[in-house]
Amino acid sequence: MGGLILGGIDIFSLQFFVALANVIFVDLLLAGDNAIVIGMAARNLDTGQQKKAIILGTAGAVIIRIIATVLVVKLLQIPWLFAIGGALLLWISVKLLTDHNEDGNVKAGKTLMGAVWTIILADAAMGLDNVIAVAGAAHGHIPLVIIGLIISVPIVVWGSTLFIKVIDRFQWIVYIGSAVLAYNAAKMITEERGLHTFFEHSPAIKWSLILTCMVLVVAVGYIVRARSSQHNQQEQNA
Secondary structure, eight states, X not given: OOOOEXXXXXXXXXXXXXXXXXXXXXXXXXXXXXXXXXXXXXXXXXXXXXXXXXXXXXXXXXXXXXXXXXXXXXXXXXXXXXXXXXXXXXXXXXXXXXXXXXXXTOOOOSSHHHHHHHHHHHHHHHOHHHHHHHHHXXXXXXXXXHHHHHHHHHHHHHHHHHHHHHHHXXXXXXXXXXXXXXXXXXXXXXXXHHHHHHHHSOHHHHHHHHHHHHHHHHHHHHHHHHXXXXXXXXXXXX
C-alpha cells in the first residue's frame, strides 16, 4: 500500500516528519522577537479583545508568511539563487547568535483592528529571516512550508513567554539552532543545480563543507558573544 504523495514527498514517511520537525524548529527558533511584538501590539486592549486581536492577527500573519515563503521557494528555483539563499541563510545563522533586537518601540494598537493590523504588519516586517530560513529548511517542498507554519506560528504566539524563558535558561539551544540553520544553508548550496552534480559525485567534499559551515557558524557566534559579554562586563566595572 503506497503512501500519500504531496508535493513530491510521502506525508506518512519518516523523511516527511523529520523535514517537518526541521521546518517547525527553525521557525520557532527565529520567531521569538515576533511573538514579543504581537504581545506588545495588543497590550492596550482589554483581556477579551487581546485574545481576539492575537487570534485574528496570528491568522493574518500565518497567511502572509505562507504566501511570502511560497514565493521565496519559487524564486529559489531560479539558477544560482538557491546557492545565494544558502549563503544568506549562513549569515542568518550567525546573526541568530550575535544579534540583539530591540522591539520596545512597537506601538500598541488602541482598537481591535488597529492591534490586528499592527500584529500583521510587524510580523511581515520582521519575518524576512524566518521566511528565508523556512524556505531553505523545506528544500522546495511547499506542503512542508504550509503545514510547518500553520503549526509553528500559533505555538510561538501562545507559547512565546515559555519558549523565550527556555532559551534564556538553556543557552545551548541557540547554538544547536544556529548549527541546524548552518546545516540547511550548506545543503542549499550543495543542492544548487549548477553544483549538485559535483557534490553528488563527491560526497566526502559535500559533507566536509556542511560540517565546516556548522562548526564555523557556532565558533564565530561563540567568539562574538564572548567578546560582547566581556565588553559589557568591563563597562559595568568602569
